Amino acid sequence: MSPSLPAIRTRVGHADWGDNAFCGFSVATELAGEETIAGLIAMAAAGRRLSPDERAVLDDVAVAMTVADARIWPLKMTRLLSSYGSCLPAFAAAILCIEDASIGHWTSGEAAALLSQLRDEATELTVEAMRGPIEKRLKAGVRLIGFGVPFRPFDERVRTLKACLARSGREQLPHWRALEAAAGAARELRGLDANIGLAVAATCLDLGFTPPQIAVLSIALGMTDYLANAVEGAEQRLAILRRLPDDRVEYVGKAERASPRMK
């Protein structure tokens, strides 16, 4: 047998006798009855405990970004896979497919990185000052993650979240102001408005989270969209989702041909 293996350090949790530790806290005496699911998610993503006000902001984020229409691409996937009667594989597949994807909650992390850069480059948080950094990226062909609202004139979720933040004055914090300035510039230059990815990014940057943490947080806070569709899909077990009628599929691949061995 090889010599003793080095221990892997972990700050996540430990199973004690009579209690459990999570991120430095006793579950029984420090977290139970005090902590919320949003707070636990923040601890899981960033390893730090939030104040009640900060947790309430994450609750606002989770609620405001809800969009659970089963026809939206990743959510449709949960419907297809849950049609066999089980919800968790469908839920897991949807969560899996949005990491590093072009759409979906994970993009909040990249949007946060971009917003941080824009904020650093702009001399002040105004549309005029943001025009240069935005224009530079547009000319270079850089995709502005967090900007652009497909199929509708504005992202209703951004307005919903802003209204929530305004109740506690958080729309005046630096990263939200950077969002407003950058979105103003992007609208003028290319007709691009901020989408919910950028709004979540700004809100979470103002809470002190890093871009990688924001990607994870956004997924966790948005889970209900996927879960609700997976649960209902598993209950419905619809044959139409297991297999579409043949006449609803158009084959556009290679024409019929015979193999050399058939000839």
Next chain:
Amino acid sequence: MTRRGPIEDYAWPDRLRGHVVTPGPSPRMHGYAVERDIARHYRFSDATLLALTGELPTEGQSHAFDVALTFLAPLPVSDAPTHAAALARICGSRPSAVLATAAIGLAERARAIVAASAGLLAWLAAPDDAGAPPAAADDANRESLDALRAALAARSIAIEALARPLSRADALIATLFFAGLKTPEQLETALVMASLPSVVAEAYSHGVTSFREYPMQLPPFEYEDP
């Protein structure tokens, strides 16, 4: 009241497009009749190459693919995908969940292997001495490379890249490349499908709920307060 939103008010296609397999009875794959032609004249591995590349393989590509898949087939329980699948079995998961766990683990492993092979793939696409891949590091690698060359030679296949002292992993990527799999998507798929049977077989050899037989402290973890 019927709700309306962007999805109702935007014009969408009304049919889903298929590019590889024709829907309905008597399926064709990339144009070839699967049941009346491919199944009669080719092997499953040929059908796999057809699916992945769009074309039937040459005799040499077909044999090289078989050899590479066979070399890639075994993945012991020490490796994360097999270990994870065994844990799913021990937890009493459904067979489909054991399989899905294995597939996810293998896909992650394949992603890492192919990402690490980016330089090799560029060199294989445009070989030059300046960008030559590193030599095999140890005797085990050399033995495996010799065995791969011998297995290919037994089928009259010589792959130019294998004349170099590649690592085992690089040599197998080079063999898959020779077989016609050149993109990360194609290579990752081959890596997953090659090992999937051995991984799930190893998982199923573990007892359901055999928790007491599982080495909880391997490897050791040590909790520390943040």
